[in-house]
Amino acid sequence: MEESRREFFKKVAGGLIAGAAVITVTKKADTQTKVELPTPEDAAKRYKKYLAVDPLIRMQAELKESVKKPEKRWIMVIDLRKCVGCHACTVACMAENKLPPGIVYRPVMDVETGQYPNVSRKFTPKPCFHCENPSCVPVCPVGATWKREDGIVVIDYNKCIGCRYCLIACPYNVRVFDFGYKDYLTGFPASEGLILGQEGLNPFNEKPSLEYNKKWKREGHKSPVSNARKCHFCMHRISAGMLPACTVTCIGRATYFGDKLNPNSLVSELVKKPNVMRLRVELGTNPQCYYLV
Amino acid sequence: MIKKIIWSVIGLVIGVVLLVIGGIAFSKLLKEGHIITNYTSYVPWGLGVSWYVYLVWLEVGTLLSFAILVYIFGLKHLKSIATILYLSGFLILTSAVLTILMDIGKMQKAFDIFFKPHFSSMIAWMAWMHVAYSGVVGLELLISILANRGAKFAIYIDTAFGWIPGMVSIVAGTVLISIIGTLFSTVSGMAAWRGGSLPLLFLLSSLVAGIALLSIIYIAFSPDKGTDVYSRVVKSLGKTTLAFIVIAMIAGFGVSVTLRTSVIDAYFSGAYNAIWAVILGLVIPIIILLLQLTSNAQKSWYMLTAASILMLISLWVIPYNVIINPQMVEPIPGIAEAFLHEKLTYLYTPSRTEVALNMLPIGIAILGFTLGYWILNWISPLKPTAGKEV
Known part of the structure; x- marks a missing residue:
């Protein structure tokens, strides 16, 4: 059947209109994806407000302010949603306090829940909780452990007799006993260059720990060998105006540290959130390490 | 000879x-x-502590049973072995101290408990009470030796005021065992220990273990051997042992009704199954002692010896399981795997x-x-x- 002239013109006109529309849309899309990259100066201006609220910078400033105050109460808040289970805090703590084998102040618990395929992993760092009513303190037969005014539960290594009653009394198992292991390479053949990092370990083993603002060199059976040990919120760092090693090392900014008595502090803000949780509160210990879940 | x-x-x-x-x-x-x-940071009290508790149970139980039988039930013939009994008591208390001293990380500093005491600690009270009780036993040993040698003042003290050290011994022994029980029962984080039943169970267990030792000492060292008095005392000791076991078992059953099944499981699990301690140390002795009631004099002491030895060699499992097994339970899931080291586990075998x-x-x-x-x-x-x- 022969096509009429009118129908022919209709088709041509429709084609022209569609083509014009496609060209217009493409042009519009081209203009939308075009991004102007900021200059370094512009970027600094634009992201200033975000940089200002980096928790580490804020906490550092707050800590310096609180250290000077006569009344303060150090607490820790850990955001479990941000913890990726990298164990960097555990390692940082060990390096900071020169911890020998068998001693850990801040293990990260890794619990798998659910059933395949609906499974998930929950990471929970476990420092000392520096409880308001610490069950480890009254049990010490010689008064070698106590809660300081600033909330930190401390151990006097020179007083501790190593009876381990505090280890038994702590419902969170945060206290550990120093069995006197010397270094990480005891028992390995002394073959230089064969064990990665061997050269670096000797200075690590020889350097004294600076816990409680004293130098503790590992020699024979001298304290802290055969003593109870635990996290002390890096007291020596706090007194120097620095945040605890675990806090500054956290790659996900999941650990927060600060003064609970400062109403404007970040930790004070965080503990007021509704998603705050603490471990084994039913025991009445009133732990001062809060988890955000 | x-x-x-x-x-x-x-x-x-x-x-x-x-x-x-x-x-x-x-x-x-x-x-x-x-x-x-082999103890770890998570199972910090091991064989040493449980052995200390067993030695104290034995010692206090022996002297408590002796004092109860002599001064309350009037079995005065038992006094013939008083010096041997006090000697064994003093030595067991001393060896218990040595056991716990070796278990302390810094044993050279252990005496700080006396010089720099912390009054809220049950360990401090236990140490003082242990020393005080050893002093009482030592004094009783001295009076007994002097009275045996014929020293007039010692005989006078022994006859006129003998009941005073006896009563002091009962009170001091009861307090010492209760303090040791309280030392565990006040640990709030340990559900298996919590509550007031532990001191009572410790006291009853101590009586059961103690009367077994008392029986063996009497059978071995009584100067009245071969006489009617000896047979009578052996029978009385058998009956008392039977009564103590039955009372302890009823009390134990009564307490177990109030406990959670997980706690009972903890007590009866582990390397040394406590069910064997119950069978060998309590059930079989009950059968033997029931038979002893109708046996002749010769068989009577054999049976009491057999029952007592069975009790002594099996009952140590009870403090071992009560003290160690609850520690082997993770309080928060994930701690054991959080950081791997041989001293950071919940597993323990000496x-x-x-x-x-x-x-x-x-x-x-x-x-x-x-x-x-x-x-x-x-x-x-x-x-x-x-x-x-x-």
Whole structure:
């Protein structure tokens, strides 16, 4: 059947209109994806407000302010949603306090829940909780452990007799006993260059720990060998105006540290959130390490 | 006499062997520290602590049963073995102290408990009470020796005021056992220990273990052997042992009704199954002692000896399981896998060195007892009470 002239013109006109529309849309899309990259100066201006609220910078400033105050109460808040289970805090703590084998102040618990395929992993760092009513303190037969005014539960290594009653009394198992292991390479053949990092370990083993603002060199059976040990919120760092090693090392900014008595502090803000949780509160210990879940 | 010499030689040999084995382990402890033990940061109290508790149970139970039988039930003939009993008591208390001293990380600082005490700690109270109780037992030993030797003032004290140290011994022993029980029951984080039942169970268990030792000491050392008095006392001891076991089992059952099944599981699980301790140390002795009620004099002491030995060698499992097994339960899931190290686990079985270490105080006690027995025989021999007004 022969096509009429009118129908022919209709088709041509429709084609022209569609083509014009496609060209217009493409042009519009081209203009939308075009991004102007900021200059370094512009970027600094634009992201200033975000940089200002980096928790580490804020906490550092707050800590310096609180250290000077006569009344303060150090607490820790850990955001479990941000913890990726990298164990960097555990390692940082060990390096900071020169911890020998068998001693850990801040293990990260890794619990798998659910059933395949609906499974998930929950990471929970476990420092000392520096409880308001610490069950480890009254049990010490010689008064070698106590809660300081600033909330930190401390151990006097020179007083501790190593009876381990505090280890038994702590419902969170945060206290550990120093069995006197010397270094990480005891028992390995002394073959230089064969064990990665061997050269670096000797200075690590020889350097004294600076816990409680004293130098503790590992020699024979001298304290802290055969003593109870635990996290002390890096007291020596706090007194120097620095945040605890675990806090500054956290790659996900999941650990927060600060003064609970400062109403404007970040930790004070965080503990007021509704998603705050603490471990084994039913025991009445009133732990001062809060988890955000 | 020859029998005595043979038994003494056996005692000396056993004592020396244990002393040598324990001495080697002790030198290792001094050199290498507590690495040689198998307890961990999560199971911090192991064989040493449970062994201390068992020794105190034995000792306090023996003297408590003795005081109850003599001063409350009037079984005065038992007093014939008083010096031996006090000697064994003093030595067991001393070996218990040595056991716990070796378990302390810094044993050289242990005396700080007396000089820099912390009044809220049950360990401090336990140490003071232990020393006070040892003093009471030592004093009783001294009075008993002097009275046996005929010292007038000692005889006067023993006859006129003998009940006072007896009562002091009952009170002090009860307090010491209760403090040890409270030391565990006040640990809020440990559900298996929490509550008031533990001190009561410790006291009853102590009576059961103690009367077994008392029976063995009476059977072995009574100067009234072969007399009617001896047979009567042996029968009475059998009946009392039976009564103590039945009371302890009823109380134990009563307490177990109030406990959670997980706690009972904890007590009856582990390396040394407590069910065997119950069967060997309580059920079989009950059967033997029931048979003893109708047996003749000769069989009677055999049966009591068999029942008592079974009790003594099985009941140590009870403090072991009660103290160690609850520690082997993770309080928060994930701790054991959080950081891997042999001293950061919830698994515990005593190491061979640890077992050897605990042989040292036993060796010292056996040697001390063998030598002390001869010295007592020399300075203050036991006097028969059969046919005498006591």
